[in-house]
Amino acid sequence: VAAAAHAGRPGLVAGVVPAAVEAMIALGAEPSRIVAHTGPSVCGRCYEVPAAMRAEVAGAVPESWATTAWGTPAVDVTAGVHAQLEALGVRDRHTSPFCTRESGDHFSYRRDRTTGRLAGYVWLDG
Numbered sequence: 001v002a003a004a005a006h007a008g009r010p011g012l013v014a015g016v017v018p019a020a021v022e023a024m025i026a027l028g029a030e031p032s033r034i035v036a037h038t039g040p041s042v043c044g045r046c047y048e049v050p051a052a053m054r055a056e057v058a059g060a061v062p063e064s065w066a067t068t069a070w071g072t073p074a075v076d077v078t079a080g081v082h083a084q085l086e087a088l089g090v091r092d093r094h095t096s097p098f099c100t101r102e103s104g105d106h107f108s109y110r111r112d113r114t115t116g117r118l119a120g121y122v123w124l125d126g
Contacts, residue, residue, distance in 0.1 A: 001029040004122040008041075009049075012080045013060045021088045031089030039120060040106045043099035044076025045069040047110070 001024045007016040024034065044066030049057075054073040057080070058065040064080030067073065078095055085093050100108040107116035 001027045002122050002124050004120055006120075007077070007081060009047075009053075009057060009075055009077055012064060012075075012077050012084075013057055015084070017081050018084050018088060021085065021090060032091060034090045035092045035094070036085050036090050037094045038078050038081055038096060040096045040098035040100050040103065041078055042101045042108065042110050044074050044079060046099055046101040047074045047077065048072050049075050 003020045003024050005011075005016050005020040007014075011017070021029075021031065021034065025031065044064075045068055047066065048068050051073040054065060054075055057075050061080035061083060063083035064075050064077060066076035066079070082093055082095065098106055100106040101111045107118055109115065
């Protein structure tokens with residue numbers, strides 16, 4: 001069983017990743033055997049949001065509470081997703097080392113203020 005899911009801030013709050021894992025489980029996957037990778041995204045040190053938005057997101061997923069490198073309210077979507085995966089028993093988790101705002105090699109609306117495109121892929125070995 002394989003799945004791909006995209007969960008930014010709204011998807012984190014809506015439970016997109018837990019829904020994907022639950023669908024995988026319904027198809028026979030075992031959480032202890034799931035390997036999860038989170039791709040490049042804006043990090044909690046860079047994802048500045050209004051204080052009320054941070055409180056709303058952290059109300060749904062407390063682990064997403066963050067502060068930017070310059071001391072303003074932020075959301076850490078990756079930390080929130082990994083907390084959701086952990087709660088579902090997914091132990092084999094990997095985080096991309098890239099912050100899309102900090103990396104010139106990755107699209108970032110927060111950095112460039114223009115829209116762009118991204119792609120992802122998933123496969124089963126064996």
